[in-house]
Amino acid sequence: MLPRQVDSRAFFLYPLPAARFPGPGRPGSPNDAWLKPRDATTGQTRLDSGMQMVDTEGKEVTERREAFFYGGRLSRRGPGKTVRLATGALMVFLAGCVSEFPESFFESDAALLLANTGDANESFTATSPNTYSSLALWFKADALSLTDGSAVSTWPDSSGLGNDATAPTAAEEPVFRQSSLNGMPAIQFDGVDDTLISSDVDFETYTFIVVSRFSRPYGGAQYRMDPITKMSGGRSTALYFEWWSDGLSYITSRNSLDGSAEFFIRTRVNKDEWYLKAATYDGVASHLFVNGQLKISSGIHVGAIFDLATGFHIVSKNAFGHIFTGDIAEVIMYKQALTDSQRVRVECHLALKYNISVSQSCIP
Secondary structure: OOOOOOOOEEEEEEEOOHHHOOOOOOOOOOOHHHEEEEOOOOOOEEEOOOEEEEEOOOOEEOOOOOEEEOOOOOOOOOOOOEEEEOOOOOOEEEEEEEOOOOOOOEOOEEEEEEEOOOOOOOOEEOOOHHHOOOEEEEEEHHHOOOOOOOEOOEEOOOOOOOOOEEOOOHHHOOEEEEEEEOOEEEEEEEOOOOOEEOOOOOOOOEEEEEEEEEOOOOOOOOEEEEEEEOOOOOOOEEEEEEEOOOOOEEEEEEEOEOOOOOEEEEEEEOOOOOEEEEEEEOOOOEEEEEOOEEEEEOOOOOOOEOOOOOOOEEOOOOOOOOOOEEEEEEEEEEOOOOOHHHHHHHHHHHHHHHOOOOOOOEEO
């Protein structure tokens, strides 16, 4: 269960007595001995629990002393960014490091922590996706007035921005299914050539939220299936299902930043199961959520998404001819990363709408 977001306190991190941490270092300076080896599965580096969190009034914080630190150093980056530290019931945010506080153990930059001390059992009120101004694309199957099996030439954009998604030809039109997910409709893509193309959206950070399932069986080799992508003609970003050559299937978030190599995060899922999946890149790291639960986060990748001058594809063939086979009930894209408080409320809206079980407690 996720905690609510509340007004936060600011904290500094200091090492406990040096005897607790063998190896070089002095209070207020880097000490690699504080960091445990990076987990090979998650790619995350565990921060030793022997940390002292002291708030701006000099009072020690004892709620939690253990966190996951997303691999990489936080030195020499500007203020205003945030990195999430996964701490179980307590969610902690690591805000932009600023050089005015040289006593930080992150080299010469201060690690300013914003700790959420809210009730972890709070319920979240469902919120319509168009509540937030950064909404850029919103495709929902129940916006279509079609009979079962009808071809979908255009999927209207419910954001109000007119970014409709259209099939290039009649042969590439998916079909409307009246009752696919607990009595709700979805758009079915045949895995041959069905695709819909929307408008270009300018963005540097984002949140995708998609309700979908894939039905393509394992074919003996790696295969990628994109419900939403902006990868055509180059690297940008995508959220997709994929089979690996070992027969395991995943949800994967793929990102490319300006002037940087692309990076991926993924989590295991199953064929023919509906998922409410969300991916976000917040300018520092990428995070992947499935049915409301944070599954994995990337290491630190500070920057902006490499924004190709091309439209978003709702399903598209990649360079290998791989294409999505399955059903999509709803696709939402925000051109800025939502906060966790915002995201979980939109997830609640979708969870109640489609009767999908999510990790947070939702109320209408």
